[in-house]
Amino acid sequence: MTAVAFACGHGAVDAALRLRRACPVCMLIAETHRSRSELLGRVVPLERAALAIETRIGATYTWRCTRGHDRYEASIREALTGTGCRKCRANAAGPSVRREAGVPFMNPGLRTRTSMTEQRLKTLLGERIRLQHRVNAVHVARPFYGRLEVWPDIVIPELRVAVEYDSPGRSGGAHRGLKAGSDLEKDDLLREVGWDVIRIRSEGLEALGPNSVVCRGLTVAAVDEVVVLLRRLRGDDAVDALLVRAEAS
Numbered sequence: 001m002t003a004v005a006f007a008c009g010h011g012a013v014d015a016a017l018r019l020r021r022a023c024p025v026c027m028l029i030a031e032t033h034r035s036r037s038e039l040l041g042r043v044v045p046l047e048r049a050a051l052a053i054e055t056r057i058g059a060t061y062t063w064r065c066t067r068g069h070d071r072y073e074a075s076i077r078e079a080l081t082g083t084g085c086r087k088c089r090a091n092a093a094g095p096s097v098r099r100e101a102g103v104p105f106m107n108p109g110l111r112t113r114t115s116m117t118e119q120r121l122k123t124l125l126g127e128r129i130r131l132q133h134r135v136n137a138v139h140v141a142r143p144f145y146g147r148l149e150v151w152p153d154i155v156i157p158e159l160r161v162a163v164e165y166d167s168p169g170r171s172g173g174a175h176r177g178l179k180a181g182s183d184l185e186k187d188d189l190l191r192e193v194g195w196d197v198i199r200i201r202s203e204g205l206e207a208l209g210p211n212s213v214v215c216r217g218l219t220v221a222a223v224d225e226v227v228v229l230l231r232r233l234r235g236d237d238a239v240d241a242l243l244v245r246a247e248a249s
């Protein structure tokens with residue numbers, strides 16, 4: 001095996017191969033909105049030092065259940081994306097989950113990572129249709145990165161439609177490959193509970209399903225297309241009821 005070092009600082013110290021991306025563990029931590037220190041707080045003390053420099057998401061560790069149940073063995077991937085210990089997993093499949101599925105809500109603890117572009121999307125779309133600012137999450141029926149909720153960029157409760165803005169990001173790798181798979185999984189979870197997702201795919205990203213708006217950047221025309229898709233998905237009456245002002249056409 002070739003020793004590699006990653007941009008996050010993890011990996012072999014004397015590596016012959018230096019990669020420009022973060023290690024798999026750091027990437028999954030970012031993807032799941034966690035931090036390595038949070039992860040270190042969940043592993044048993046004896047394994048903390050090893051986990052601090054771990055780069056393999058398949059590596060198995062012993063975790064303490066955050067809800068105070070028994071310790072359990074799981075890979076880092078499972079620890080970050082699963083619903084916890086056996087007891088927690090049983091609870092997650094319970095009836096209250098099915099009752100809440102599809103219900104939008106405000107998660108006040110949600111780490112805000114609103115980019116300028118997302119802010120601009122909110123502004124541009126908000127000029128067309130009334131957007132609620134008190135919802136940022138939707139309950140789903142199966143766990144997504146360990147939580148029974150997803151956090152779309154924009155949630156339109158009245159139409160049960162979420163709008164996402166995807167760009168390749170500075171590294172060029174976001175929303176492609178593995179990340180695109182995770183985007184599709186999120187869309188599936190929302191569809192399962194009666195929602196649809198419109199994805200604005202910018203700067204060279206290919207369409208991801210029929211409800212994609214492919215564009216070079218976030219423009220008024222792209223937002224126009226979002227409104228067209230909303231009409232196609234939910235009908236003119238439902239969209240007209242949310243219009244900020246009568247559209248010119």
Ligand SMILES: [Zn+2]
Binds near residue numbers: 006024025055
């Ligand atoms: Zn790392």
Ligand SMILES: [Zn+2]
Binds near residue numbers: 066067069085086089
């Ligand atoms: Zn538990």
